[in-house]
Amino acid sequence: MACSNNNINALNYSPLFNTLKNGTALPSPFEVNGHHYERGYYLGDGIYPDWAMLVKAPHNPTDEPRKKFKRFQECARKDIERAFGVLQENNSFVIGWREERMIQRNPLQRLEKNLRDQDARIKEIRDKQLHKQLEADLTKHIWDLSPYFRNA
Template identity: 30%
Template sequence: MTAALRHLAYGYTPDTLDEYLQMSQRVGRESLHNFCKCIIEYANVYLREPTMHNIHGLYEGHDRIHGFSGMLGSMDFDGIYPTWAAFVKGFSSAIDDKCSYFTKKQASALKDVERTFRILQGRWHILQQPARSYKVNLMRQLMYTCIVIPNITIEDNGYNLAENDWVVEPVQHIQHTWIDRCDARARRTRELRDREVHKGLQSDLVEHL
């Protein structure tokens, strides 16, 4: 485990610990892979989809921290993104104080996902380096390990916004025809790219703040 953590945290190559830990390059590589396999056994808990209880907790936390109610996820959207319903952008030219304040608040909530990945890179230096494996599954296991461990730490320290209620919600499997799936995809695409919904959401957020 010491070798695996040093590989992850410091980005050491397997052959750099052969003298310090009396471990060959092959054993060092295998210890990293076996460690990752053990950690991702917890992925069903710490990388699972949020329950409705979790989502409401994330809503409340996002509203408390950033002031945007009903927002889930990143708000990393500026002028380069299209005017779609899924994107909430600030104003490139604020026309009044409300729009200016909204743009300032939106900028303060920017790039949550990018900041999270920077934190992961700062904690796990192996993510700053080119991939050493040509196998997609091994690269996936390594990335999941670098995500699961901080999630476990956050929960142990009591910093998680949504408590882990350990409730597995039943999933209903409904069979749809090919035509139904095509219609549903077309409907979702129209809803995603709806400019009027984007303008309405932007206007509502301006008034909310």
């Protein structure tokens, strides 16, 4: 539908990923299950695409590790939503951004390089294989945490 601004369309234009796309995001490397990841991730629900930066709870898990991962992910997402709600109620939440301008000797050449770099970063953000690997690593990590959490 023309002019539709649903969650998927809004995600493509969201400032949330602008710093990742333009290469100014702060580094947030982490390691889980022996795999190194360069970027952090966001918790999402089932309506979002399988992007490397979005971790969703499995839709219909069949095995115990994935069921446990779904419970943990949903609880963490609800905690974040509640905290965000409190910040909004108290007018404590501020969204900010910065714009950097650079003077270039050859602006066209720099623009071409920036567009190539941005295309590579967008491809990384939308990497479905990386999404699946991260989800598998986080599922195993939560399952392996402790026998105490096995009943959670």
